[in-house]
Amino acid sequence: MSEDWEVVDEDEEAVGEEEESVSEEEEVVDSEEEVVKDENIAVGYPSVADHVYAYILGMDEEPKDLGGWQFDDLFIELRKAEAIGDKKRAKRIRKLIFMFCKYKPRRCPIYTIEVEKCPFRMEKSCRVYAYASMKKHRKNKTWFLRGSRSR
Numbered sequence: 001m002s003e004d005w006e007v008v009d010e011d012e013e014a015v016g017e018e019e020e021s022v023s024e025e026e027e028v029v030d031s032e033e034e035v036v037k038d039e040n041i042a043v044g045y046p047s048v049a050d051h052v053y054a055y056i057l058g059m060d061e062e063p064k065d066l067g068g069w070q071f072d073d074l075f076i077e078l079r080k081a082e083a084i085g086d087k088k089r090a091k092r093i094r095k096l097i098f099m100f101c102k103y104k105p106r107r108c109p110i111y112t113i114e115v116e117k118c119p120f121r122m123e124k125s126c127r128v129y130a131y132a133s134m135k136k137h138r139k140n141k142t143w144f145l146r147g148s149r150s151r
Contacts, residue, residue: 050069052069056093056096058088058092062095066100071097071100071101071102074096074097078093078094081093094126097120098122098126098130103118103119103120108126110123111130
């Protein structure tokens with residue numbers, strides 16, 4: 001006989017490694033959610049005290065500052081996110097790198113012609129965020145056309 005099978009007498013009950021016998025008073029709960037008073041569902045989230053790391057995990061809004069983080073720490077986190085293949089986390093980290101870059105605007109190739117390459121090789125990802133921020137701040141030019149058209 002193989003080692004996976006075990007002979008059980010008629011009055012015994014076989015219990016697998018992951019399963020557990022439950023008495024009549026107890027109830028088996030398989031889901032991660034738990035029903036609480038008034039049918040509200042309580043779902044647990046990891047507790048993250050650091051606002052920058054909470055943003056990186058996607059649990060918080062964009063931070064106003066880096067707090068205790070160093071700018072170079074973002075690149076370490078970016079490499080970790082790329083290594084595990086987490087594209088959403090990597091995208092949030094790239095946005096943080098753009099927001100808190102210490103080389104903007106004087107030594108950034110996006111904002112000045114004098115610099116050819118980014119010291120961090122982030123031109124491609126930062127260009128997207130730079131153009132998006134420029135579009136937000138660009139004023140609508142229809143005021144010029146309002147007075148010149150005859151109706």
